[in-house]
Amino acid sequence: YDIQFPYNFASVFATCSKHDIRIWSVRTLNELLRITVSNMVCSCIVFTYDGKAILSGWNDGFIRCFTPQSGKLKYIIPNAHNRGVTALAISRDGTKLLSGGGEGQVRIWKLTKESQTLDLVLKEHTNSVSVIQIKSDDKEAMSASIDGTCVIWDIIRGQRLTIIILPSMIMSAAYHPSEVQLITCSTNKLVDYWETIDGSHIRSLEGSEVAAVNCLDFVEDGKCFVTGGADQIVKVIYLMYFRLKIQWSYF
Known part of the structure; x- marks a missing residue:
């Protein structure tokens, strides 16, 4: 767990x-x-x-x-x-x-x-x-x-x-290393990016095509973050472009 x-x-x-x-x-x-x-x-x-x-x-x-x-x-x-x-x-x-x-x-x-x-x-x-x-x-x-x-x-x-x-269950969240933004993942399959100062929404990304995104965290330099979902896929995503870098499947 x-x-x-x-x-x-x-x-x-x-x-x-x-x-x-x-x-x-x-x-x-x-x-x-x-x-x-x-x-x-x-x-x-x-x-x-x-x-x-x-x-x-x-x-x-x-x-x-x-x-x-x-x-x-x-x-x-x-x-x-x-x-x-x-x-x-x-x-x-x-x-x-x-x-x-x-x-x-x-x-x-x-x-x-x-x-x-x-x-x-x-x-x-x-x-x-x-x-x-x-x-x-x-x-x-x-x-x-x-x-x-x-x-x-x-x-x-x-x-x-x-x-x-959010209109769905938040499964996890993480501060960006700068601590001025954070990301959340939820059962609506999305990863959302937020400002911490006022909670304003920056952007969204579909973290999974078929299932909830259960966990996430930033890498140390804050340039990428990693997600794990109920689809048993681990993804590394570029923060700046909100674009997939690499993924591993475990099923």
Whole structure:
């Protein structure tokens, strides 16, 4: 259900699905570590920026933090959401954790070495939160939901800055590296490009001919982005021209 690389470290990556989290070697594609929570489903994962912890969201509404080297449990945030934890993002300084839930809330947690406490609750979405990203200044964040909304938040004051509304479920979204634009993908098979300052629409691209586009992200220089769809095709697309560069099919 999720895949994540540690920040600025491309030798390993983590995946989560069903009842476990797995750490993999990029070079050998061998499994290095498996973290299992019996009878639970892990929906989302995120590494801290220092790489010393991996946070995970589960269908029982708990957030569990593990060490990626040993898999040892560091702490648990119980009852973080009442319909499961569906999205996570952490600030660069490691003091703020944003979580999204199946009920549509975005919650901001204050993290210290001793405790994890709820700081703010952001209520705008009416259905499951599909993705959260925090800007590099740790002052603003973006969340998107399958209710068709994408919201830019001031996470210091807990206020909505901008809202984007689509007529279909938003499956994922990502900031451009410049953080002045973002892209969304949805069940209407489109990839849409937006200004973050006011939510104005820039352009659209058909991300798939036959199925929903489920996930996307930018490459580091921002010149291209990558999409993955329910049609089992991975595409690399030029941002400037909104034109296909290359694709791989897995069926």
